[in-house]
Amino acid sequence: MHLLFVDESGTPPPPDKTDSQPHFVLGGIIVPEEVWPKLTSDLNRAKARHGVVGEIKWRYFSPARGGKPHSLSHLTDDEKGLLRTELFEAVAKYRSVRVIAAVVDTAAAYRHWPSLKSDDDLYHLAFKQLSERFQYFLQDLERISGQSTRGLIVSDNRNNDQDSRLKEFHQSLLAGGSFTSGYANLVEGLFIAASHHSPGTQFADLVAGAIFRSEFRGDSRFYDQIAASVRRGPNGQVAGYGLVYIPKK
Template identity: 60%
Template sequence: MHILFVDESGHAPPPSKADKVPVFVLGGVVIPEKVWPSLRDSLQQAKRRYGVVGEIKWRYFTKTHPKAKPNSMSHLTAEQKDSLRNDLLDAIVQHKSVRIIAAVVDTVAAYETSRINTADDLYHEAYKVLSERFQYFLQDVEREAGVRVSGLIVCDNRNSDQDDRLKEFHQSLLQGGTYMSSYKNFIEGLFIAASHHSVGTQFADLVAGAVFRNEARGDRRFAQHLASAFRRSSNGSVEGYGIVRVPKRR
C-alpha cells in the first residue's frame, strides 16, 4: 500500500485575482505504509528536539513579527527554524521509496483555457494531474514488483463545502471517461484529514512550500534539497513526472 498525502501552497485564486497569485502549487508525497511509522517518528523527534507543540506548517518558518498571532514555532530563532526545516526535508529524502509529485499551476494561463473558469476548476485540474501521476507511479511499482500494488489519497482539509466538492470530483475520476486515466490501483474514495492530526499532510505541506519557493520566488534551496525524491522518468526527467504543469507546456 502506498499513500499519497496532498496539501497546497496558498490558495487557488478566483479569475479576478489570478494576476496577484500567478503560481499555485498542489504538493504530494507518496509514502509506503511500511515507511510511514519512520516518518512519524522523525516528525515527533524533531518537534521534541526544538520544543514545538502543535502543527508544523511551511508558513511558520517565516520571520515572526512582534504583532503576529503566535504559532507553534514562534519561540524559535531564524537559525533554529532553518535547522528544523532541513531536518524534516532530510527525513523525506533518506527513504528511497518515498516519492514527490507536485502540480504547478500557471493561474493566468490556466484561466485562459476553456475548461477552467473558477477556483474549484483550478484546484480540481491540479488534483486531476496529481492523481493521474500517482496512478502511473502505482503501475510502475506494480510492474517492477510483479504483485498487486494499491494506493489511496489523503488530502488536507479546507472548508466543508470545498472538501465535499473535491470528494465528488474524485469519485468522478474513479468512474472514468474519455481521455482520462483508469484508476484501477486506487482503494476507496478520497480521505480528508486535518493537517494538525496528519503526519503525511504536514510533510506534503513542506513539499508544496519548497516547490512554490522554487517556482514563484526562484529560491531553489528547498526543492534542490528534495531533488532525489522527485518522481522521474526512466531517463531521469522530472518534468511531467515529478513536476506536472497546468496548463501543459507545449
C-alpha cells in the first residue's frame, strides 16, 4: 500500500479573483506504508530537537513580523531554516518516497477550460491531474514488481462543504467515464485529515510550498533539497510526470 498525502500552497480563486491569486500548487508526497512510521518519527524527532509543539506549516517559516503566535514563533530565522532543512532531508533520504504536484496558472486555466466556473472546479482539476499521476505511479510499480500495488489518498481538510464536494468528485473519478483515467489501483474513498493530526499532510504542505516558491518566486533553494524525490519519466523528465502544469507550458 502507498499513501498519497495532499495539501496546497496558495489558494485557488474564483474566475474574477485571479489577479490576487495568480498561481497555486497542489502538492503531494507518496509514502509506502512501511516508510510512513519512519517519516512520522523523523518529524517528531525534529520537532523535539527544536522544542516545537503543534503542527508545522510552510507559512510558519516566514521571518517573524509579529502577528498571531504559532508553533515556530520561539525559533530564530536561522533555527527555522535548520528545522526546514532537516525535514526536507527526511523526505529525500527514503528512495521509495516520491513527490508530485499540480502547478496551476489560475487565469490561464480559466481561459483554457471555459467549463471551469468556480474555485472548486479549479481545485478539482488540479486534484484530478494529481490523482492520475498517482495512479500512473502505482501502475509503473505493479508492472516492475509483478505484484499487486494499491494506493490511498489522504487530503488536508479545507472546510466541510469543500471537503464534501471533493469526496463526491473523488468518487466520480473512481466511477470512471470517457474523460477520466482508470483508477484500478486506488482503494475506494478519500480520507480527509486535519493537518495538525496528520504528519503526512504536514510534509505535503512543505513540499507544495517549496515547489510554489521555486516556480513562482524564482527561489529553488528548498525545491533543490527534494528534487531527487520528484517523480520522473523514463528519460528523467519532470514535466508531466512529477510536476503537472495546468495548463501545459
